[in-house]
Amino acid sequence: MLGSLRTALFALTLACSGSTANAADFDKGLAAAQAGDFATALQEWRPLAEQGDADAQTSLGWMYRNGVGVLKDDAEAVRWYRLAAEQGYAGAQYILGFMYSNSEGVLEDNAEAVRWYRLAAEQGYADAQFNLGVMYRKGDGVLKDDAEAVRWYRLAAEQSNADAQSNLGFMHSNGEGVLKDDAEAVRWYRLAAEQGNAGAQSNLGFMYTKGEGVRKDDAEAVRWYRLAAEQGYADAQYNLAVMYRKGEGVLKDAALAHMWLNISSANGKEAAGELRDFIEKNMTREQIAEATQLARSCMESNYQDCG
Structure with a gap:
């Protein structure tokens, strides 16, 4: 079984890219958010976001998308993510792509999702690489292309993305977009399984049951x-x-x-x-x-x- 689109989660501890011109103010908001004081976080981040700070814009997007410190508002989340994404912020590009894929705050538009995933993926953002691979595998927003799916899965898998490792194992096991190679399938399944990926664990068990790529x-x-x-x-x-x-x-x-x-x-x-x-x-x-x-x-x- 193939894994589907990776859920877009935004970790506050990873929010800051180091590019903010007002790092002290941003960090004050971050510390407040981590302590559960979202009113102070909002107070610190909104002025920065309105001045064009991509870290703060992405953080506001996270707050509106999750209804943390503000009323949940996916459309407002999209607005802030878009402002950061248009500045080349890979995390915001990835989440914006996910929101287009899943009709969160915008009409579903897989072609637009692909566009944003690609921008983030080309910056090396592993989750975006994985999701772009899924889009190529399914033919959502792009022409179905298993070889291109494999390419993006591999880039994410090589960054230890467990979902991509699991899907890459599946592609090797079934000869989709790549030569069938059970030993290579087992290798990728094992890497994902050891990270706790349930689909990979199940598929690895199946390979041992059948003696495919490993001794039965x-x-x-x-x-x-x-x-x-x-x-x-x-x-x-x-x-x-x-x-x-x-x-x-x-x-x-x-x-x-x-x-x-x-x-x-x-x-x-x-x-x-x-x-x-x-x-x-x-x-x-x-x-x-x-x-x-x-x-x-x-x-x-x-x-x-x-x-």
Whole structure:
């Protein structure tokens, strides 16, 4: 499964590019915001933003987009992000692209999103490079071009962007925009998986299950499926259930197989519900009740108590 557009988040600790002409005033606002005093942050940043300071403009955009210290107003957020973006501020360009992709404060316009992503991506902004790759992969705002998607994924992946690493692994695994190369797919999946990317963890588990790009190892497959499953990733939950059902890489356990299928189904995996109902035919009412309670405890504990 491919990752979709990376959500635009603005970290206050990364807001300042060092270009502000009034660094002391900006930093005063930043310190206030980090302390939760957004009224003072607004008081410090608005005059700077009105004077054309890109850091302050981007910070105001963040406040309006998230409704922090001000009423949430996506259109006003777009206005401030645009002012910073037009000065070449990569972070603002990236977020402005995301807002065009997702119709936040502006009408959805994928071509405009691509334009802003590209401006940020060409400055080396990894999240923009990833999102631009997604646009090329889907053909949103540009002609579909898997090779170009791979190019942008790779640039972001080489900056340790986990989503890009995961998607690059998928492209190598499926021979899309690049020669099929399972070993290379495993390499990129592993880099993303080790950063906690659930999709990559699930796909890496699948590569171990099939012995593609690595020596077949069911126990290692189970390990990666479990890490993704405990993040709520439905495909991994399904695959982990199959391993429990078959006793591959783990002791055979119908109750845990039922538990993970039930959870996967609840998280939207249609095939999981079908398989759960099938295996119930060979379970007693008491066993089904026990497995259902296991599933309930697992989900209610946010995957901390899963049998």
